[in-house]
Amino acid sequence: MSAAVDLAAVSVRRGATPIVHELSAHIAEASWFGVIGANGSGKTTLLRAVAGRLPIASGSCAIFGEETSRDRDARASAIGFAPPIERLPASLTARELLALAGDDPAIQLERNNALWEALGIGDLLAVQAGQCSSGMKQRAALALAFARPTRIAILDEPFNWLDPVAAFDTRAALAVLVEEGLTLITALHDLTTLCGFCEAGLVMTKGRVSLALDTPTLRAGREDAAGFERDLVAALR
Numbered sequence: 121m122s123a124a125v126d127l128a129a130v131s132v133r134r135g136a137t138p139i140v141h142e143l144s145a146h147i148a149e150a151s152w153f154g155v156i157g158a159n160g161s162g163k164t165t166l167l168r169a170v171a172g173r174l175p176i177a178s179g180s181c182a183i184f185g186e187e188t189s190r191d192r193d194a195r196a197s198a199i200g201f202a203p204p205i206e207r208l209p210a211s212l213t214a215r216e217l218l219a220l221a222g223d224d225p226a227i228q229l230e231r232n233n234a235l236w237e238a239l240g241i242g243d244l245l246a247v248q249a250g251q252c253s254s255g256m257k258q259r260a261a262l263a264l265a266f267a268r269p270t271r272i273a274i275l276d277e278p279f280n281w282l283d284p285v286a287a288f289d290t291r292a293a294l295a296v297l298v299e300e301g302l303t304l305i306t307a308l309h310d311l312t313t314l315c316g317f318c319e320a321g322l323v324m325t326k327g328r329v330s331l332a333l334d335t336p337t338l339r340a341g342r343e344d345a346a347g348f349e350r351d352l353v354a355a356l357r
Contacts (some may be wrong), residue, residue: 172196210250222267
């Protein structure tokens with residue numbers, strides 16, 4: 121299967137500190153790819169770099185075959201990204217944030233109707249971010265990743281702060297988008313989503329890949345959840 125994102129020996133620094141070390145991954149087009157790791161393992165740094173929010177210090181990052189490791193703008197333009205909820209401007213409403221990030225909200229609603237319904241975006245449009253709970257901010261941030269048409273989206277722990285119903289509905293809506301051709305890359309702590317929805321993934325430990333997860337491995341995790349969790353925890357240590 122052709123790659124939407126191909127990473128080869130990617131390293132990322134935060135200032136002078138190396139965080140991600142020569143990481144490689146092949147992320148297939150129209151698939152859901154999970155990145156899992158303990159806090160501080162480098163997941164967020166990796167995803168922010170791939171999404172063009174941080175520079176890549178060395179290595180290759182090809183998006184649909186085009187090398188972009190030295191072009192943050194190209195990566196940012198090609199990939200939808202959900203911003204951290206603490207960075208949403210407090211004085212702006214969800215409608216204003218969506219309009220700034222992409223198309224007219226009416227066009228976004230038409231394009232992303234199922235996702236908006238799952239996230240309850242209609243109820244948030246007139247609410248300022250500063251008046252939102254963490255869960256409400258998370259809903260708005262996820263919608264912002266799809267504010268303009270995109271073939272790739274990166275979501276960092278997207279189900280944090282969502283109530284069980286919203287998380288269930290949002291997972292289902294994202295799965296449909298993947299079936300329709302979206303390449304979805306998510307950092308996760310949720311083994312149910314990892315095994316139940318992802319086609320492939322990786323485990324990160326101290327900025328490196330400690331375990332690659334292919335489709336048979338993830339499908340086997342459904343059948344033997346305890347064994348899969350045991351092996352995953354061993355890779356996380």
